[in-house]
Amino acid sequence: MTIEQTSCDRGHHNCPSPPSAPQWLVSLRSQDELRIALQHPIDILDLKEPRKGPLAAAPAELWHAAIAMTADLPQSPRLSAALGESQESLRIASDLPAEFAFAKMGPSDSVSMDRLCHTWDRVRSELAPSIQFVAVAYADHTAASCPDPVTIFRAASRAGIQRCLIDTFVKDGKSTLDHLNRDQITELAETARAQSSWWALAGSVGVRHFPVLSQWNIVPDCIGVRGDVCDQDRTSELSPQRMRDWSAAMARSFRPAD
Numbered sequence: 001m002t003i004e005q006t007s008c009d010r011g012h013h014n015c016p017s018p019p020s021a022p023q024w025l026v027s028l029r030s031q032d033e034l035r036i037a038l039q040h041p042i043d044i045l046d047l048k049e050p051r052k053g054p055l056a057a058a059p060a061e062l063w064h065a066a067i068a069m070t071a072d073l074p075q076s077p078r079l080s081a082a083l084g085e086s087q088e089s090l091r092i093a094s095d096l097p098a099e100f101a102f103a104k105m106g107p108s109d110s111v112s113m114d115r116l117c118h119t120w121d122r123v124r125s126e127l128a129p130s131i132q133f134v135a136v137a138y139a140d141h142t143a144a145s146c147p148d149p150v151t152i153f154r155a156a157s158r159a160g161i162q163r164c165l166i167d168t169f170v171k172d173g174k175s176t177l178d179h180l181n182r183d184q185i186t187e188l189a190e191t192a193r194a195q196s197s198w199w200a201l202a203g204s205v206g207v208r209h210f211p212v213l214s215q216w217n218i219v220p221d222c223i224g225v226r227g228d229v230c231d232q233d234r235t236s237e238l239s240p241q242r243m244r245d246w247s248a249a250m251a252r253s254f255r256p257a258d
């Protein structure tokens with residue numbers, strides 16, 4: 001999908017149509033949650049264990065269950081796995097089944113871009129060739145002791161990584177849009193576009209942010225969510241009602257992807 005930037009202010013009568021829909025990624029931690037998620041038009045089922053950290057890996061049993069549950073679907077969402085931060089990723093990357101489309105690793109404690117690139121190389125070399133590696137940046141990069149998001153997005157492209165995701169490291173309710181202002185998120189979006197990267201916006205993103213994104217003319221290629229589709233915080237269960245709310249909000253706020 002191409003990034004479409006529009007000057008459309010949807011509240012304005014001259015607005016021709018809402019922007020093209022970003023893909024929708026939902027992070028899931030159990031088979032029950034997978035069953036709920038599969039009732040919605042999700043593009044990417046992202047498996048992780050939110051009780052163990054922002055990008056902690058789900059157990060391998062869930063990886064295999066997700067493959068079995070989606071194998072025969074006519075329009076199967078693609079599978080993504082969080083592999084944890086660097087040490088956990090290095091340990092488990094080679095176990096990820098080739099049926100997965102994406103794998104991502106948290107950059108915390110990498111301190112320098114050189115070190116993070118080195119870890120990316122090592123993790124990528126462990127993945128099945130068909131799995132696309134997603135470079136993750138943290139909006140609260142100082143707390144995560146890693147390079148800033150634009151530096152990570154640029155380095156990813158230089159390293160031949162075409163997919164980037166921005167998330168938050170500390171899950172205290174502060175979103176990526178609290179950590180980064182309009183200019184900073186615009187710079188990220190423009191960086192991604194200039195280097196033809198696909199980019200996903202995550203990090204305590206909620207339906208409440210859709211009007212802000214519209215006002216800022218930001219349309220990521222994908223929006224990722226966990227906490228805002230749960231009963232309470234992101235460690236609680238996936239909420240069927242909140243999933244319905246997100247489905248409706250995505251359909252209302254964006255026109256179908258081209």
Ligand SMILES: O=C[C@H](O)COP(=O)(O)O
Pocket residue numbers: 027046167168202203204205224225226227228234
């Ligand atoms: O990859 C996306 C994340 O799981 C988003 O989680 P969050 O919405 O709880 O920050």
